[in-house]
Amino acid sequence: MNWSFVIANAITLACIYGTLAIGISITWSSLGLINMAYGFIFALSGYGAWLAAQYISANGFVVMGAGILTGAVGGMLVCALAFIPIHDKPNFTVRGMIATLAVSLVGNQALLWYFGPRAKSLPPLFGSSQTSIFGVVMTADKIGAVVSSVVLLSAVLLWMRSSRRGLEIRAMMMNPHAAAIVGIGVRRTGFYVMALTGGLAGLASVLLSQTYYVGPFSGITPMVKGLSVALCGGLGSVFGAVIAAALLGINEAMTSVVFGGQYVLITQFALIILILLIRPRGIAGILDKAREA
Amino acid sequence: MTTTWKNPISAFDPEKPVEEVVTNDYLSPQSQWDATRSYNVPTPPVGRLRYYHKWAGHGDKLWHRLRYWPTRRRVLDISGGYNSKTLRRQKTIEDKRPIWWILSLLALAIAPFFIPENQQNALLTAGAVFGIYAAINLCWMLIIGTAGIYSLATYAVVGAAAYGSAYMSIHMGLPWWAMPLVGSVVGLVFGIIIAIPATRLEGFYYALLTLGLVELCRVYVIQSREFGSATGGLYGADSYIPQDWPQHAQLLLGYYAGLVLMILGLFLFRFVNGKRLGRVLRMAPEKREAFAEATGVNYRAARIQVFLISSLALGFIGGFYSAHFRGAAPSLFSFDTMLLSLAMLVIGGLGRAEGAVLGTLIVVFIDRVLVDWGPMRFVLIGTLMLLVVLFLRGGLFGIKEQFRAWRDKKKSENRSSRAEKGGEMLPEEATETENKDIIYFRRFDKMQRDFLKKLITPEIIEEHRKRPLGQHSEALERVLTYFRRQPQNDKYAITVIEPFKSYRLVALSGTRGVAPRLVEDKTYGSPDEAYHALFLRRVQDLLEA
Numbered sequence: 133m134n135w136s137f138v139i140a141n142a143i144t145l146a147c148i149y150g151t152l153a154i155g156i157s158i159t160w161s162s163l164g165l166i167n168m169a170y171g172f173i174f175a176l177s178g179y180g181a182w183l184a185a186q187y188i189s190a191n192g193f194v195v196m197g198a199g200i201l202t203g204a205v206g207g208m209l210v211c212a213l214a215f216i217p218i219h220d221k222p223n224f225t226v227r228g229m230i231a232t233l234a235v236s237l238v239g240n241q242a243l244l245w246y247f248g249p250r251a252k253s254l255p256p257l258f259g260s261s262q263t264s265i266f267g268v269v270m271t272a273d274k275i276g277a278v279v280s281s282v283v284l285l286s287a288v289l290l291w292m293r294s295s296r297r298g299l300e301i302r303a304m305m306m307n308p309h310a311a312a313i314v315g316i317g318v319r320r321t322g323f324y325v326m327a328l329t330g331g332l333a334g335l336a337s338v339l340l341s342q343t344y345y346v347g348p349f350s351g352i353t354p355m356v357k358g359l360s361v362a363l364c365g366g367l368g369s370v371f372g373a374v375i376a377a378a379l380l381g382i383n384e385a386m387t388s389v390v391f392g393g394q395y396v397l398i399t400q401f402a403l404i405i406l407i408l409l410i411r412p413r414g415i416a417g418i419l420d421k422a423r424e425a
Numbered sequence: 426m427t428t429t430w431k432n433p434i435s436a437f438d439p440e441k442p443v444e445e446v447v448t449n450d451y452l453s454p455q456s457q458w459d460a461t462r463s464y465n466v467p468t469p470p471v472g473r474l475r476y477y478h479k480w481a482g483h484g485d486k487l488w489h490r491l492r493y494w495p496t497r498r499r500v501l502d503i504s505g506g507y508n509s510k511t512l513r514r515q516k517t518i519e520d521k522r523p524i525w526w527i528l529s530l531l532a533l534a535i536a537p538f539f540i541p542e543n544q545q546n547a548l549l550t551a552g553a554v555f556g557i558y559a560a561i562n563l564c565w566m567l568i569i570g571t572a573g574i575y576s577l578a579t580y581a582v583v584g585a586a587a588y589g590s591a592y593m594s595i596h597m598g599l600p601w602w603a604m605p606l607v608g609s610v611v612g613l614v615f616g617i618i619i620a621i622p623a624t625r626l627e628g629f630y631y632a633l634l635t636l637g638l639v640e641l642c643r644v645y646v647i648q649s650r651e652f653g654s655a656t657g658g659l660y661g662a663d664s665y666i667p668q669d670w671p672q673h674a675q676l677l678l679g680y681y682a683g684l685v686l687m688i689l690g691l692f693l694f695r696f697v698n699g700k701r702l703g704r705v706l707r708m709a710p711e712k713r714e715a716f717a718e719a720t721g722v723n724y725r726a727a728r729i730q731v732f733l734i735s736s737l738a739l740g741f742i743g744g745f746y747s748a749h750f751r752g753a754a755p756s757l758f759s760f761d762t763m764l765l766s767l768a769m770l771v772i773g774g775l776g777r778a779e780g781a782v783l784g785t786l787i788v789v790f791i792d793r794v795l796v797d798w799g800p801m802r803f804v805l806i807g808t809l810m811l812l813v814v815l816f817l818r819g820g821l822f823g824i825k826e827q828f829r830a831w832r833d834k835k836k837s838e839n840r841s842s843r844a845e846k847g848g849e850m851l852p853e854e855a856t857e858t859e860n861k862d863i864i865y866f867r868r869f870d871k872m873q874r875d876f877l878k879k880l881i882t883p884e885i886i887e888e889h890r891k892r893p894l895g896q897h898s899e900a901l902e903r904v905l906t907y908f909r910r911q912p913q914n915d916k917y918a919i920t921v922i923e924p925f926k927s928y929r930l931v932a933l934s935g936t937r938g939v940a941p942r943l944v945e946d947k948t949y950g951s952p953d954e955a956y957h958a959l960f961l962r963r964v965q966d967l968l969e970a
Contacts, residue, residue, distance in 0.1 A: 166629055217815050225629070226575075230771050231814045237764045238807030245800040352760045356640045359633045367630070394648040397641045405622055408634065412625045 146381030152358030161368030207330020372416025556683020586743025612740015774820025
C-alpha cells in the first residue's frame with residue numbers, strides 16, 4: 133500500500149470538502165438557511181471559470197478568479213431569491229430549504245438548457261510538475277489545491293475575525309435577533325454571507341474541476357458531501373467542519389486504497405451515521421447552543 | 426343655491442314694503458344625521474361572509490345517517506338546526522370535501538374515454554405514472570406532514586423495494602402478485618434501518634443524512650453489476666400486464682391499476698392521519714414536543730410507528746412499480762426525482778392528502794405531457810415551486826385559508842380606522858366619565874356643528890351685517906340660536922365704552938366676580954357693527970373647531 137499517495141489524497145480531499153462544508157456551515161449558522169442550491173452555485177461557477185478560460189485567458193489566476201466571482205454572484209442570486217423575500221416569514225427554515233431546492237432545480241436545468249449536457253474540462257491551473265515533500269510525491273494540482281484552499285480559507289477566517297463585516301457575520305452567527313437589535317442589517321449581512329460562501333463554492337468548484345469535469349449536474353455530489361461534512365462537524369462550527377473534513381478525507385482515501393473506489397460512499401455514510409449516533413449535533417455541536425431557527 | 430326669504434313679520438307693518446333677503450336653500454338637518462349614521466366601511470363585494478347553502482328539510486334523527494365501516498364516521502358532516510329568523514328547519518353541509526373527492530375520482534375514472542385518439546398513449550402512460558407517484562407522495566406526506574420527520578429517503582425505500590423485487594422476480598421467478606409483498610418486506614427492513622438515526626437526530630440533521638443515503642443508493646446501484654450497471658437498470662421482471670393484450674388494453678389496465686393504488690394510498694393516509702396516530706402527533710407539533718411529552722403523549726413511538734407503516738406501504742408501491750415497469754431504473758434514486766416529488770408535495774400543500782394528489786397531477790402533467798419543452802419544463806416546475814414557497818403558506822390548498830386571514834386583517838384595519846364614530850370623546854375618556862349624558866351630548870353637538878358649518882355662506886353673513894337683530898332667515902336663525910345657547914365661559918359679549926359712540930368685544934370669564942377679558946383692541950362706532958363683529962368671531966370659531 134502506497135501510504136504517501138493515501139496521505140496526499142486525504143489532504144487534498146479534506147481541503148476541498150472543508151471549503152464546501154465551511155460555506156454551508158456559515159450560511160446555516162448566520163442566516164438559518166440550509167443552502168440546497170450550493171450544488172447549483174458550484175456548477176455555475178464551474179461554467180464561469182470555463183467561459184473565462186475560453187474567452188479571456190487560460191491563466192490559472194484568471195480562471196480561479198472568474199470561478200470565485202461567479203460563485204459569489206450565484207450566492208447573491210440565491211440570497212435575493214430564497215432568503216430576502218421569506219426570511220422574516222413564518223416557518224422560514226423549511227420554506228427556505230424548499231426555496232433553495234427550487235432555485236437549484238431551475239438553475240441546473242437552465243444550465244443544461246444553455247450549455248448542453250456535454251461536460252467541459254478546465255485547463256490545468258497549476259501546471260503538471262511533480263515534487264517530493266518528505267518522501268511524499270505530490271503532483272502540482274494537488275499542491276495547488278491544498279495551498280490555494282488553505283490560503284483562501286485562512287484569509288476568509290482572518291477577515292471574519294478582524295473586519296467590521298466579519299464581526300457582523302459573527303454576531304449573526306451567535307444570535308441573529310440580538311444582532312438585528314443592535315443595528316446589524318439582516319438583509320445586508322445575508323448578501324455578504326451568501327457572496328462569501330458562494331465564493332468558497334466557486335473556489336472548491338475550480339479546484340475539484342482539476343480532477344472531474346464541469347457539467348450541469350456536477351455540483352450535486354460535492355454538495356451532498358459538503359453537507360455531510362458540515363453535518364458531521366456540527367452545523368455552524370468552522371472548527372468542527374475542519375475536523376470532519378480531515379476525518380472524511382482520510383476515510384475516503386483509505387477506503388479507495390483498501391477496498392476500492394465503489395465502497396467510498398458506503399464507508400463514508402457508515403462513519404457519518406456512527407458519529408451522529410454518538411454526537412447527534414455533530415463533532416463540535418453542542419445540543420443546547422444550537423441555533424433556534 | 427340661493428333663494429329669497431320674505432320676512433313674515435313684515436305683515437304687521439303693511440305700510441313698509443315686504444322685507445326680502447337672499448339666503449341659503451333649505452338644508453334638512455336630517456341629512457347630517459343620515460350621513461353620520463350611515464355604514465361607510467368599504468365593503469368588498471366578494472365573499473364578505475362565509476356562505477353555506479342551507480338545505481331544506483328537518484335535521485332530526487341525525488344518528489340514522491349512513492356511516493362507513495370500520496369507523497363511526499358519517500359520509501357527510503351535516504348539521505341540523507333552525508333558521509334564527511324564520512324558525513324553519515334547515516340542514517347545512519359543514520364539510521364538502523367528500524363531494525369534491527368523489528367527483529374528482531369519478532372524473533379520473535372516466536377520463537380515458539374522453540381522451541383524443543392521438544394523445545391516448547402519452548396521456549394513459551402519464552396517468553399510470555400519476556397514480557403511482559400520487560401513492561408514493563401520500564406515504565411521504567404521512568412521514569413529513571403527520572410524523573414531522575424530514576426524511577428525503579422516500580425514494581431510497583421505494584427504489585430498494587423495486588430493485589429487490591425485480592431482482593427476485595428475474596432470478597427466482599417471483600410471480601407479479603408476490604412482488605408488492607416482497608417489496609413491503611424489503612421496505613419495512615429498509616425503513617427500520619433508516620428509522621434508527623431518526624430516534625436521535627432532529628429536523629435538518631436527519632434530512633441531510635437521508636439525502637446522503639439516497640445518493641449512496643444511487644452510486645451503489647450504478648456501480649453494482651448485479652443491479653444492472655451495464656444495462657442502465659434492472660429489466661425483465663414479471664408484470665401484471667399481459668404481454669399478449671393489445672397495446673391500448675395494456676395501457677388502460679396500467680392506468681386503472683395506478684388509480685387503484687392511489688386510492689389505496691388515500692385510504693392509508695386517512696386511516697393513519699385521521700385516527701389515533703394522527704391525533705397523537707397533532708398534539709406534538711414541532712417545537713412543542715416537550716409540552717406533549719409532559720402531558721403523557723409518547724410522540725416518539727408514534728412517529729416511528731407512522732414511519733414504519735409508511736415504509737411498508739412505500740415498499741409495497743416499490744414492488745408494484747417494478748411489476749408495472751417490468752423492472753427498476755437508477756433514476757429512482759436521482760436527486761431530480763426527489764426534487765420533483767418534493768415539488769409535488771409543496772405545490773399542493775404540505776400535510777393534506779388533496780395537496781399531494783393535486784401537486785402530483787400538476788407536476789406529472791408538466792413532466793410527462795409537455796415533453797417537447799425539454800429542460801424548460803423543469804424550469805417551469807421549479808419556478809412554480811419557488812413561487813408557491815415564496816407566496817403561499819400552505820400550498821395551493823392553503824390559499825383559501827390564507828386569503829381569509831388576509832381579509833380578516835384588512836377588516837380589522839378598517840374597523841380600527843373608523844374611530845370618528847365615537848364622536849368627540851375618546852373611548853378611554855368615555856369610560857372614565859361619570860355622567861354618560863355628556864358622551865351623548867358631545868356626539869350630538871359634533872353632529873350639530875358639522876351641520877351648521879354647511880349653513881355658513883356669504884349670503885347669511887351679508888344678511889346679518891345688514892340687520893344683526895330681529896327676525897332672520899331660517900339658516901341664519903339656526904346658527905344664531907346655536908351661538909346664543911353656548912355656555913357662559915369664554916362667551917363673547919359687547920361692552921359699552923361710551924354709549925352710542927364706542928363699543929368693544931370682551932369674553933366672559935364664566936365665574937362670578939371675575940371680570941371679562943378684552944379680546945381685541947378694536948373699538949366699534951355703533952352697536953350693530955359690534956354685533957356683527959361678534960358674530961364673525963363666533964363664525965370663525967365654529968369653522969375652526
